Amino acid sequence: MAIIKPVWITICMLIVVHVQVGSAQQLVVAPSKNYVQTPEGKPFIWIGDTAWELFHKLNREEVDHYLTVRMKQGFTVIYTVILAEHEGLTLPNAYGEVPLYRQDPAKPNLRYFEHVDYVINKVQSLGLRLAILPTWGNNVQNARDGKRSYIFTPKNAYQYGNFLGDRYKDKPIIWVLGGDRNVDNDQARLIWDKLAEGVRAGSDVKQLISYHPAGESSSAYWFHKSTWLDFNMYQTGHARRSIPGYQYAEAHRLLDPQKPFLDAEPAYEDIPIKFWEYLSKRSPEELIGSVFDTSGIIINRDYFEAGFFTDKDVRQQAYWGLLSGAMGFSYGNNAVWQFVGTGKKWVIPSLYTWQEAITRPGAEQIKHLRFFMERWGFSTRIPDQSLIYGINRHGTSHIRAATNADKSCVCVYTPVNQAIVLNLSLSADTVYKVSWFDPRHGEIQHEEKVVSNGPVEFNPPAAMDDCLLILELKK
Structure with missing residues (x-):
C-alpha cells in the first residue's frame, strides 16, 4: 500500500489564494441550489x-x-460582527470609537467604520471574504435576553441596513443577520426583514444574505421562504459530542424551495462542553x-468535568456535513472568537490566548x-447512505457516504477506525483506485482493488483513526 504525504498541498493552496487577491466578485447561488459559486x-x-x-x-x-495566518491555513471566509455581542455598543474599539451615536442604528459613527473599512480592505487584499453580521442578535427583541430596551426598530433597522449595503456594496461580503438568537416574536421578525x-x-441586490440562529436551530424555521434568504444556516452548537449534524443536513435537503446550507457554528475547538452549566x-x-x-x-481544567471539544470533534462535524450535502464548513476556536488575551475582556x-490558539490542531x-x-x-457529491451496508448506528461511529452522478467516485467518512462495508x-468486476485519506495529517x-457486485469490506490503515475512504473508478 503506497503512502503519500502531500507536503505540496500548502504551497499549491497559497498559489490558488493569491490568484484571487483583489477580487471583489460577488458570490451567487449555483443553478443546482446546492452551493455558492463565482459569477x-x-x-x-x-x-x-x-x-x-x-x-x-x-x-x-x-x-x-x-x-x-488564517489565509495561509486555507480559510476562505471570516465571520465577524459590527455591533458585537459583549459591550459592543458601549466598549470602544482599539481606537477609542463606539459604532453608533447615542446607540442609534440610524446614526453610525463613521470613525468606528474607518476601522471596519480597514479590516474589509485587508480581507480583500488577501483573497478572503467576510461573512458580516450587522449586529449580534441580542440587540433585537428576543425571549433569551428578556424584557429590557432594545436599540432596533423596523425603521432604523432599514436605515442601518441601507447604510451598510451602500457603503460596502463593492466589497467581498456575505451578510448574515441574526447572531445566536432565535426569532420568537413578530416584532423581531419584522426588524430582521427590514x-x-x-x-x-x-x-443593489449584489450580495448574498443568510441568518445565524441559536444552538440546535436553523434559519429555515422562520425565513426559508423569504426572498432575501439566499442560503440556510443551522447551528449544532456546544452542548455535547457527536451531535448528529448530518440530520440537520438531511432535513435541509428536503426543503422547498431548495437552498444551499451549512452548519454556521458547530462545536468550537477547546471550548468546555456545555460551558454554561x-x-x-x-x-x-x-x-x-x-x-x-x-x-x-x-x-484548573478539571473544573469542567465534561471536558473540552477537540480537533477530532471539529473534523467529525466537517466531514459529516460535507458528505451530507452542506455547501461548506465553519470552524471556531474558543479563544479566537472572543480574542482572549492579557488585558482584554473575555466571556468564556x-x-x-488567541495568539496561541490560531495554530491549534483543528x-x-x-x-x-x-x-x-x-x-x-x-460540488458534485450526492449524499447516498444506501451505499452503507449493514447497521450504521448514530453517534460516535456513524458513517457518511456520498458519490457522484455516475458513481465513478465514492467518498466515505468514518469517525473511528472500523471496517466499512459498502x-x-x-454489472461486472470493477477495478477501483482505493485511497485512504487521513484528515488529521x-x-x-493508495491501493487497487477489484470490486465485485454486492457487499464489499474495506479496512482502514491501522495508524488512522477517523479517515476517508475514496473509491475512484479506473478508466
Whole structure:
C-alpha cells in the first residue's frame, strides 16, 4: 500500500489564494441550489472561521497577523460582527470609537467604520471574504435576553441596513443577520426583514444574505421562504459530542424551495462542553484564582468535568456535513472568537490566548479539509447512505457516504477506525483506485482493488483513526 504525504498541498493552496487577491466578485447561488459559486460558475470553497470580535477588539497590527495566518491555513471566509455581542455598543474599539451615536442604528459613527473599512480592505487584499453580521442578535427583541430596551426598530433597522449595503456594496461580503438568537416574536421578525430589505436596497441586490440562529436551530424555521434568504444556516452548537449534524443536513435537503446550507457554528475547538452549566454554578469572581486567572485563562481544567471539544470533534462535524450535502464548513476556536488575551475582556474561560490558539490542531488541519474539497469535487457529491451496508448506528461511529452522478467516485467518512462495508451495485468486476485519506495529517494511502457486485469490506490503515475512504473508478 503506497503512502503519500502531500507536503505540496500548502504551497499549491497559497498559489490558488493569491490568484484571487483583489477580487471583489460577488458570490451567487449555483443553478443546482446546492452551493455558492463565482459569477463564472466556479464552485466556491466555503471554509469559515468565527472571529466574532474582530472589528471590536483587535488593532490593525493584530488584524493583519490574524488574517494572514488564517489565509495561509486555507480559510476562505471570516465571520465577524459590527455591533458585537459583549459591550459592543458601549466598549470602544482599539481606537477609542463606539459604532453608533447615542446607540442609534440610524446614526453610525463613521470613525468606528474607518476601522471596519480597514479590516474589509485587508480581507480583500488577501483573497478572503467576510461573512458580516450587522449586529449580534441580542440587540433585537428576543425571549433569551428578556424584557429590557432594545436599540432596533423596523425603521432604523432599514436605515442601518441601507447604510451598510451602500457603503460596502463593492466589497467581498456575505451578510448574515441574526447572531445566536432565535426569532420568537413578530416584532423581531419584522426588524430582521427590514434590515435585510435595507441591505438589499443599499447594495443593489449584489450580495448574498443568510441568518445565524441559536444552538440546535436553523434559519429555515422562520425565513426559508423569504426572498432575501439566499442560503440556510443551522447551528449544532456546544452542548455535547457527536451531535448528529448530518440530520440537520438531511432535513435541509428536503426543503422547498431548495437552498444551499451549512452548519454556521458547530462545536468550537477547546471550548468546555456545555460551558454554561459550569459558569452558572458560581459567579466568575468566585472562580478567579482557582479555575481561571484574571485574563480568563483556565488554570484548573478539571473544573469542567465534561471536558473540552477537540480537533477530532471539529473534523467529525466537517466531514459529516460535507458528505451530507452542506455547501461548506465553519470552524471556531474558543479563544479566537472572543480574542482572549492579557488585558482584554473575555466571556468564556479559555485554555489559551488567541495568539496561541490560531495554530491549534483543528485550525492547522483546515488545509487538509480544503484539499479534500478541491481534489474530490465537493460540488458534485450526492449524499447516498444506501451505499452503507449493514447497521450504521448514530453517534460516535456513524458513517457518511456520498458519490457522484455516475458513481465513478465514492467518498466515505468514518469517525473511528472500523471496517466499512459498502453495497456496490456493479454489472461486472470493477477495478477501483482505493485511497485512504487521513484528515488529521493529510496523508493518503493508495491501493487497487477489484470490486465485485454486492457487499464489499474495506479496512482502514491501522495508524488512522477517523479517515476517508475514496473509491475512484479506473478508466
